[in-house]
Amino acid sequence: MSELIPLPESLKEAIDPYLPTDISHHNANNNCGSEGDEILDDNNRPLPFITLTFAQSLDSRISLGEGTQTKLSHLQTKTMTHYLRYNHDAILIGINTFLTDNPSLNCRYNPENVHPIRPIIIDPNMKSCAANNYNFSNLNQLASKNMGLSPYIIVSMLTYLNLKSDIDQLNNSHSGPTIIPINTTKVKYSNNIELFDWPHLFSLLKNHYHINSIMIEGGAFVINNLLSYNFNLINSLIITIAPVYLGKNAIQVSPDFHLSLLNNHNTNDRNNLTWWTGIQDSVLMFRNK
Ligand SMILES: NC(=O)C1=CN([C@@H]2O[C@H](COP(=O)(O)OP(=O)(O)OC[C@H]3O[C@@H](n4cnc5c(N)ncnc54)[C@H](O)[C@@H]3O)[C@@H](O)[C@H]2O)C=CC1
Numbered sequence: 001m002s003e004l005i006p007l008p009e010s011l012k013e014a015i016d017p018y019l020p021t022d023i024s025h026h027n028a029n030n031n032c033g034s035e036g037d038e039i040l041d042d043n044n045r046p047l048p049f050i051t052l053t054f055a056q057s058l059d060s061r062i063s064l065g066e067g068t069q070t071k072l073s074h075l076q077t078k079t080m081t082h083y084l085r086y087n088h089d090a091i092l093i094g095i096n097t098f099l100t101d102n103p104s105l106n107c108r109y110n111p112e113n114v115h116p117i118r119p120i121i122i123d124p125n126m127k128s129c130a131a132n133n134y135n136f137s138n139l140n141q142l143a144s145k146n147m148g149l150s151p152y153i154i155v156s157m158l159t160y161l162n163l164k165s166d167i168d169q170l171n172n173s174h175s176g177p178t179i180i181p182i183n184t185t186k187v188k189y190s191n192n193i194e195l196f197d198w199p200h201l202f203s204l205l206k207n208h209y210h211i212n213s214i215m216i217e218g219g220a221f222v223i224n225n226l227l228s229y230n231f232n233l234i235n236s237l238i239i240t241i242a243p244v245y246l247g248k249n250a251i252q253v254s255p256d257f258h259l260s261l262l263n264n265h266n267t268n269d270r271n272n273l274t275w276w277t278g279i280q281d282s283v284l285m286f287r288n289k
């Protein structure tokens, strides 16, 4: 586990306007989020502030291949992701990222003022708990030592019905993960495969589990699916770009449709987009109004 470095002041200044406002613990951020920006679901219930954030190569790849963790970020931008964790209630990843990276998903930004962030794993078939995957995971080690919160694992209703007694037992255990079943729906643009409906999941997390802000780190399936689903669900997009090509066999981030961050109405208005450049990486920050 690498030590973090102090966050460059210029990066902190650049990123603060892209953070959620509604973080309970600490700083009075001078950011542009406000009650009025809140996104609602179809039933007019509020949704959490969503930040989509990941590190990519020059050719829009996030890892060298399936089952491989690839370090792209410089320590400066790695520290930035922990500053982001410090400013969100939860951090969400897909099951392949959990199985490949065995991540810690805790916040190591300010050890004097520990910020508990809730890991959330999108895992329709509950692979995270099979074959001792969870028992031997860093998430479990950290949660059992009180150095991180235990995760919420999002499973399909079908999985829940098939494994009900095991899941009920896990949910009643003291420090184990919380298994949350939700319905899947057929997604037309994705070959009719059954997926979770993002607004439904976000609404449940906000209105039932009181999670006001979620940073979504990946992997590629999650990122591509979210970008393709409805870009308006995303409040902030923060992408680290490392000066490396990973090549065409690497895992690619690319939405199903053309998607532009440019504002066609007023090309001079670039208040919602910032580039920061450090020793190695550049960071694109975009605020979806
Ligand atoms: N460079 C970076 O910043 C990051 C890189 N990664 C890398 O990404 C790779 C993993 O990416 P992927 O293979 O694309 O897997 P992934 O981590 O996105 O997980 C994909 C799986 O999650 C589930 N899932 C995702 N969205 C769903 C939805 N809406 N409904 C139902 N199920 C859903 C499905 O089971 C799907 O097969 C790893 O190599 C990891 O190291 C992961 C996070 C960040």
Ligand SMILES: Nc1nc(O)c(N)c(N[C@@H]2O[C@H](COP(=O)(O)O)[C@@H](O)[C@H]2O)n1
Binding pocket: 054, 055, 069, 070, 071, 072, 073, 077, 078, 081, 093, 097, 098, 101, 102, 103, 104, 105, 106, 217, 218, 240
């Ligand atoms: N920001 C960033 N840069 C990279 O180069 C990466 N490979 C990742 N990966 C994400 O970070 C998670 C690891 O978190 P811990 O340090 O173990 O807490 C990993 O699972 C990916 O989501 N991120």
